[in-house]
Amino acid sequence: MTTSQSQAPFLKVLRNIPFQVDRAILRQQLRLKPNSHHLIELDCLIEQAQTIGKPKAMVRMVNVDDKGENWVQLDGRRLHSRVLRVNLEETQRAFIFVATAGLELESWSKSITDLLQRFWADAIQELALETARRALHEYLVQRFHLGLLSEMHPGSLDDWPLHAQDDVFALLGDVKGEIGVSMTESKLMHPVKSVSGIAFATQTHFTSCQLCPRENCRARQAPFEADLFEKRYTLSK
Numbered sequence: 234m235t236t237s238q239s240q241a242p243f244l245k246v247l248r249n250i251p252f253q254v255d256r257a258i259l260r261q262q263l264r265l266k267p268n269s270h271h272l273i274e275l276d277c278l279i280e281q282a283q284t285i286g287k288p289k290a291m292v293r294m295v296n297v298d299d300k301g302e303n304w305v306q307l308d309g310r311r312l313h314s315r316v317l318r319v320n321l322e323e324t325q326r327a328f329i330f331v332a333t334a335g336l337e338l339e340s341w342s343k344s345i346t347d348l349l350q351r352f353w354a355d356a357i358q359e360l361a362l363e364t365a366r367r368a369l370h371e372y373l374v375q376r377f378h379l380g381l382l383s384e385m386h387p388g389s390l391d392d393w394p395l396h397a398q399d400d401v402f403a404l405l406g407d408v409k410g411e412i413g414v415s416m417t418e419s420k421l422m423h424p425v426k427s428v429s430g431i432a433f434a435t436q437t438h439f440t441s442c443q444l445c446p447r448e449n450c451r452a453r454q455a456p457f458e459a460d461l462f463e464k465r466y467t468l469s470k
């Protein structure tokens with residue numbers, strides 16, 4: 234993997250993340266049996282995606298300047314979230330990031346006209362995004378000798394709604410120029426297979442899913458804990 238890096242403020246761009254599709258996982262996700270007549274077609278798509286795909290990530294380290302009851306100030310910018318404020322209680326630094334499957338795979342996917350293949354291409358892009366996220370996570374853990382690293386994402390909780398995407402992009406800088414990811418007027422990202430957020434060292438692992446009651450979410454990473462918000466995040470009276 235090759236990378237580029239500037240000095241202070243710490244900024245890192247991962248541009249050449251190796252992308253290899255785990256075929257067994259993909260077949261399982263797509264519910265294709267080992268003897269399916271679709272496998273040759275799928276293998277062909279995978280080969281194309283691995284050649285074209287360039288998952289990427291961008292991260293900037295920020296200092297925790299100040300804290301209020303419902304906000305934290307990172308490098309002079311105030312972010313409003315009680316959950317984020319509590320999660321950053323024990324740390325003086327955090328990592329703002331965007332990871333993406335990349336524009337290359339998005340364009341490739343849009344060029345596919347067959348509906349079934351388009352569905353498969355979508356799943357391949359999700360694997361590419363996961364590859365970028367994992368590479369970023371591994372980079373941060375190694376570079377900063379971190380133990381556990383947790384994340385929060387704008388829009389995953391009412392406490393930190395999607396419009397906080399403005400803060401992420403403002404703190405990161407030229408996200409479009411560096412890794413091709415832009416923010417739409419509705420605060421979503423393009424390419425769609427991108428994720429933004431803030432990562433931070435924690436003693437116990439945190440995921441927003443613990444505070445999210447949404448049912449039947451395929452992306453859920455941890456069970457909903459009904460009493461967690463009250464136990465850990467409610468303001469003391």
Ligand code: SF4
Binds near residue numbers: 389445450452
């Ligand atoms: S359960 Fe689903 S919607 Fe809720 S925070 Fe987790 S991934 Fe997001």
